[in-house]
Amino acid sequence: MRRSLIGRTWPNAIAAVLFVFFLFPVYWMVATSFKRDKDIVSRDPVFLPLDGTWAHFDRAVHVPHFWTYVTNSLVVTAGAVLGSLVIATLAAFAVARMRFRGRRGFVLVVMAAQMAPWEVMIIAAYLIVRDNDLLNSLVPLTAFYLMMVLPFTIWTLRGFIAAVPKELEESAMVDGCTRTQAFAKVIFPLLAPGLMSTSLFGFITAWNEFPLVNILSKKESAQTLPLWLSSFQTNAGTDWGATMAASTLFALPILILFVFLQRKAVGGLTDGAVKG
Template sequence: MAKKSSLTKRASLNILGVIFALLWIFPIYWLLNSSFSTEDALNSRTPSFFPAPFTAQHFQSILADPAFFSALKMSFFTAILVVVVAIVFAFFAALALSRFRFIGRRGLILSVLVIQMVPAEALFISQYKMIDGWHLLNSILGLSILYIGASLPFTIWMLKGFVDGVPVELEESAQIDGCSRMGAFFRVTFPLLGSGIVASSIFSFLAAWNEYTLALVLLSSNDTKTLPLWLQGFSTQMAGTDWGGVMAGSTLMAIPVIILFVIVQKRMATGMVAGAVKG
């Protein structure tokens, strides 16, 4: 009886898991379905769960639009710059907070957490004036500076958890063998932070890749739009919303993220779990 009860419980949990998986994947399926559906099918009051007739017109029109590749370039270089700079600064900040004891350390750690609670919208005016004063409006550098500032606090906190998980005795042993303090950091600690760096990089990349409101404030030129701003162009007050274009554009936006996840999924999963239990 006990074995039968256990099998029944496992079967129930499996069914429940399948149901949740279907609920989770349905929006993605609907996105793809709408991307390959005709305008008549999308505007019909009767939903169609299969793209019949099938069309690739929405993708063809997007790939023939130079504005898409301009926005792709803007988003890609901005996200890469944010990831590289944020990880470098966050690594050294995490080392300092984890390995050194100095006056104001607790206050600095607390400020890292408090900054996360400030609504981004509350800073828009001051951020706009600052970037305008530096003559960096409508530029990758200006947008990246603000994205880096927004992602740094959480990235520092995440990496600090990973640094805390590396025994300080390993660095002390390296120093006894002749390494300097900095050499011990890079030769011993840094290689052990691979999972944490990958997880933090994914966070920074997604934050920059998907951000919309700050880009809307800083980027007013048609030649410097990011992908989320470019996607807004499929919706107009007079002509309505081109749902086929929106869905196809969203699919193309998701492809780089999916590729990135496939490449680093194992390290990212390990890193996210480890970062949650360390620190």
């Protein structure tokens, strides 16, 4: 019993330490966004802003073009996520169910694309967009974000489709369904966990992306929220209160989405990784 108690205690202790370690920066960000300026720059850390203020949030949301940044972020993120889901679902079905020449090569290309560092391709991306006269446009941003999340989406959904017994699809076709109808009525409803997990991954990737939009969008009309976060740094210094308030607002959509999708998302990531 003593060994069993020790065996249960040390994993919980490590988990508690890691929880505090990862949660503290988030807590400090939120707490700083409510502190007064004198408390932010004070040598004595203020852990609980009892006399907090909303002034930093007011400055953050009243910067020029704020709602343009919000709209642009939502447009490019939604476009990338929805587009990747449509393309990846069809591609994953082909890889999991069909046998065609070059299938293994396609899978290897998908895996290689998933591991590719997009930062080294920024110069090439800029030249392509510039030569096609698409700088300061949301179209190339959406297309590049879609390509960023597409390999992971294909790989995850492939595992889900491969885990669905072929007999279910064949039974539907025997009952009179076409292959397309069998996919829509039998396989697609079973992909909900995978679709949710990949949607969350795609949303986080597109929502947080900074280097590409910083290179391709120099006009405010085509910029997104990550550039808004950097707007509080000037030659006179950094407005830390507004920066922390903006960071808190920026993280809220991801937090809300994760709270709603956490069970399906975590299950979808693990199931799609080990099946197929």
